[in-house]
Amino acid sequence: MPCEYREEHDLIGKKEIPFDAYYGIQTSRAKENFDISGNAISKYPKLIISLAQVKKACAMANFELGLLDEKIYDAIFAACDELINRKYHDQFIVDPFQGGAGTSTNMNVNEVIANIALEFMGHKKGDYHIINPNNHVNLSQSTNDVYPTAVRLALYDYIAKLEDKMKILQYSFALKAKEFNHIIKMGRTQLQDAVPMTLGQEFNAFAIMMGEDLALLTMTKNLLAQMNLGATAIGTGINSSPKYSPLVKDKLCEVTNKPFETSCDLVEATQDTSTFVHVSGVLKAIATKVSKICNDLRLLSSGPRTGVNEINLPAMQAGSSIMPGKVNPVIPEVVNQVAFQVIGNDVTISMASEGGQLQLNVFEPVIAYNLFQSISMMCNAFETLAYKCVDGITANEEVCKDKVLNSIGLVTALNPLIGYQNSTQVAKEALMHNRSVYDIVLEKELLTKMQLDEFLKPENMVKPRLNGFS
Numbered sequence: 001m002p003c004e005y006r007e008e009h010d011l012i013g014k015k016e017i018p019f020d021a022y023y024g025i026q027t028s029r030a031k032e033n034f035d036i037s038g039n040a041i042s043k044y045p046k047l048i049i050s051l052a053q054v055k056k057a058c059a060m061a062n063f064e065l066g067l068l069d070e071k072i073y074d075a076i077f078a079a080c081d082e083l084i085n086r087k088y089h090d091q092f093i094v095d096p097f098q099g100g101a102g103t104s105t106n107m108n109v110n111e112v113i114a115n116i117a118l119e120f121m122g123h124k125k126g127d128y129h130i131i132n133p134n135n136h137v138n139l140s141q142s143t144n145d146v147y148p149t150a151v152r153l154a155l156y157d158y159i160a161k162l163e164d165k166m167k168i169l170q171y172s173f174a175l176k177a178k179e180f181n182h183i184i185k186m187g188r189t190q191l192q193d194a195v196p197m198t199l200g201q202e203f204n205a206f207a208i209m210m211g212e213d214l215a216l217l218t219m220t221k222n223l224l225a226q227m228n229l230g231a232t233a234i235g236t237g238i239n240s241s242p243k244y245s246p247l248v249k250d251k252l253c254e255v256t257n258k259p260f261e262t263s264c265d266l267v268e269a270t271q272d273t274s275t276f277v278h279v280s281g282v283l284k285a286i287a288t289k290v291s292k293i294c295n296d297l298r299l300l301s302s303g304p305r306t307g308v309n310e311i312n313l314p315a316m317q318a319g320s321s322i323m324p325g326k327v328n329p330v331i332p333e334v335v336n337q338v339a340f341q342v343i344g345n346d347v348t349i350s351m352a353s354e355g356g357q358l359q360l361n362v363f364e365p366v367i368a369y370n371l372f373q374s375i376s377m378m379c380n381a382f383e384t385l386a387y388k389c390v391d392g393i394t395a396n397e398e399v400c401k402d403k404v405l406n407s408i409g410l411v412t413a414l415n416p417l418i419g420y421q422n423s424t425q426v427a428k429e430a431l432m433h434n435r436s437v438y439d440i441v442l443e444k445e446l447l448t449k450m451q452l453d454e455f456l457k458p459e460n461m462v463k464p465r466l467n468g469f470s
Contacts, residue, residue, distance in 0.1 A: 006126045022091040022125065024111035024133060030104035036097035037369075041105055042089045043096075044372045050153035051109045052083035054146055054229065055137060057251035062139050064251075065241050072131055075117035082116055083109075096369040101362040102147030110137040140240040140248070144270055144360055145231040149252075151368045152224045155279060156258060158375040159224070163217050165382040166286075170210035172390040177204035184461065185310055185400035186407045193409030196461040199310070199395055202300075206293050213286045220282050225260050227252075228269035234359040235267030273353040273361045276371060283374050284346040290382070291339035294332035297389070301329055310400050314392030331389035338381040345370035410437040413461055418446045 005016035008025035015025045041047060056077060063073040082088055091112045094104045110133035115125040117137075123130050131137070138146075181200030188194050229252060230245030232238050237245060249262045263269035303309035313329050320326040348370050352363035361367075404410060408430055411423040418426070418441065426440050441447050447455070454460065 006124075008126055008128075017126070019125070022088055022112045022115040023093060023108055024115065024126065024128075026107040026133075027094060027104070027111050030094045030098060030108070034095040034098045034104065036095045039096055040093050041096055041108070042092040044154065044376075045086060045089055046154040046157050047105075047150060047368070047372065048089050048092055048109070049084050049086070050150040050157070051105070051146070052080045052113070053153060053255045054150050054252065055109060055113055056080035056084070057229075057248055057255045058139065058141055058146075059137075060251040060255070061244055061248040064247060065243060067139060067241070068136065071121065072117070072136055075120045075131060076113060076137060078120050079113045079116035083113070088112060088116060096365060098365050099362070101143055101360055102365050102368075103143045105365070106138070106143040106146050107133065110134065113137045140230075140232070140244050142232040142239075144233055145228050145266075148270075148273075148364055149227040149229040151364065151371075152227050152275075153252075153256060153258070153260075154368075155371060155375075156221055156224050158372065158379075159217055159221055159279075162375050162379050162382075163214060165379045165386075166210050166214055166217070169290075169382045169386040169390070170207050170214070172386040173203050173207035173210065176390060176393055177201070177207055180395050183395050183397050183400050184404050186403050186409055193407040195409060195412045196404050198462050199400060201462060202296075206296075209289050209293065213282075213289065216282050216285070220279050223275050223278060225258065226263050226269070226275070227260050228263050228266050229260075230262060231266035231270045235265070235270040237266065267359065271356060271359050271361060273356060273364060273367060276364075276367045277350055277353045280346045280349040280371060280374070283371070283378065284343050287339035287342035287374075287378065290385070291336050294335045294339075294385070297332045297393075298329045310396055310403070312394045312396065313389055316388060329389075331385060335381045335385050338377045341377060342374045345374045405438050406436050408437065414441065414447075414455070417451075417455065422446055 004019035006019050007014055008017050009015070010025050010029075012029065015028060017024060017028055021028075059068060059073055059076045059080065062068045063070070068076070092105075092108055094108050098104045114128065114131045114133040114137050117131050118125060118127050121130065177200045179200070180203055181198055183199040184196055185199050185202070186193050186195075187197040187202075227249075228235065230237055230240065230248055232240055245262055245266075249260060252258075252260050297311070297313065300308050300311045301313045304312075313331070315327045316330050318327070320328070349367050352367045352370075353361065355361070355363050408427050411427045411430075414426075414437070415423045422444075426437055426444070426446070429435065430437050430440055438452065441452060442449060
C-alpha cells in the first residue's frame with residue numbers, strides 16, 4: 001500500500017514525513033545527514049528514558065512558573081510517561097554520531113513528545129501551532145543543557161547495572177577462593193617460580209580487585225550527579241525564568257528519585273566534559289584489571305600436557321577446525337577483547353573532550369556513544385565470565401602440589417630455616433642435576449623429614465612467621 005505523508009517545514013524548506021511517524025522534519029533531516037554508524041539512539045533505551053525524564057521535569061517547572069497552559073502541560077507530561085514506560089522507542093531514529101552537539105537527538109525527542117501529546121489532545125501529528133516541539137516541549141531549554149544532563153542520568157543507571165554485574169563476578173571469585181583455599185601452589189613473578197601460596201589466595205586477590213573497583217564506581221556516580229540543566233545555551237540561563245534553574249533541579253530529583261545537584265557555575269559546566277573523561281578512566285582501569293585476570297586464567301589453564309595446567313576452565317566449544325580435541329579458553333579471550341575495545345573507547349573520549357572549543361563541546365555525542373558502548377559490553381562480558389567460566393573452574397590439586405615440591409623457588413621459603421648460603425647451594429644443585437629441592441635438603445641433612453614435612457604444610461607456608469616454625 002502507498003505510504004501517506006504529511007508536510008512539515010523548517011528554515012531549510014518543506015519536507016514530506018511519513019504520516020504515521022511521531023518524529024518530524026528535523027529528525028528526518030538528521031536521519032538523512034548522519035547515516036554513519038548504522039545504529040540509532042533507540043539502541044540505548046536508558047538514554048531515551050533519561051531524555052523523557054528531563055523533558056518531564058522541565059515541563060513540571062515551566063507549568064509551576066505559569067509558562068505552560070495546563071492542557072498542554074498535561075499532554076506533554078503524559079507523553080513523557082509513555083517514553084519512560086518504553087513506548088514509542090522505535091521513533092528514535094537518529095544516528096548516535098551526529099554534528100550539532102546532540103541537537104538532532106534533542107529535536108528527535110521534542111518532536112516525538114509533541115506528536116504523542118497532540119494525539120492525546122485529539123489533534124493530528126504535525127499540528128505544531130497547538131503544541132510545538134521548540135516553543136512548548138523545549139521551553140526554557142537548550143540542547144546544550146538537556147543533552148548532557150540526560151547523558152549523565154543515563155550513565156548513572158548504566159553504572160548501577162555495571163555494579164550489579166561486577167558483584168556477580170566478585171562473588172564467583174570469592175566462592176572459588178574459599179573452595180581452593182587448601183590447595184598449595186607456586187606463586188610466580190616475572191613468569192618465574194617465586195614462593196608458595198594457595199590457589200585460594202590467588203582467586204581471593206581477584207575478588208578483592210573487583211571490590212576496589214566497585215568503590216571507584218560509587219565515587220563516579222557522585223560526580224555524574226552534578227548537572228547543568230538550567231544553563232540553556234552557554235550557561236547564562238538565557239530565555240529561562242530566574243526561578244527556573246533551582247526549580248527544575250528539584251523536579252528532576254522528584255522524577256528520577258536521584259540526588260542530582262546543579263553545578264555551581266553553569267558556564268563552566270556547559271563546556272567542561274572532564275567528568276566523562278573521569279568516568280571513562282575508571283572504566284578503562286576496571287577493564288585493564290579484568291583483562292589481566294583473564295590473562296592469568298589462560299596461563300594457569302594452559303596445556304593441558306605442556307602448559308601450567310593448574311586449573312581447568314569449563315569446555316565451552318571445540319577449539320579448532322584442524323586440531324581434534326583442542327579446547328580453547330574462549331571466554332577469557334572474548335573478555336580480553338572487550339577490554340581492548342574499552343581502552344580504545346577511552347582514547348576516543350579523551351580526544352573528544354579535548355576537542356571542545358570555547359563555551360561548548362560539540363563532540364558529546366561520540367563521548368556518550370563510547371561510554372554507553374563500553375558499559376554495555378562490560379556488563380555482558382563480566383556476567384559471561386562469571387557464569388560461563390569462573391563458576392565452572394576446577395583445580396588440578398596434585399599438579400599444583402608437585403610443582404611446589406619440584407620448584408627451585410621452594411628454597412626461598414626454606415631460607416629462614418637453612419640460611420641463605422645453604423639455600424643458594426641447594427638451588428644450584430637442584431637446577432644443575434634436575435633434582436627436587438625436597439630431596440637435596442634431606443640428603444644434606446639440613447632438615448629432618450619431619451621438620452620439612454611440617455614446614456611444607458599449606459598452613460605453614462603461606463603466612464608471615466618470625467622464624468622457620470610457628
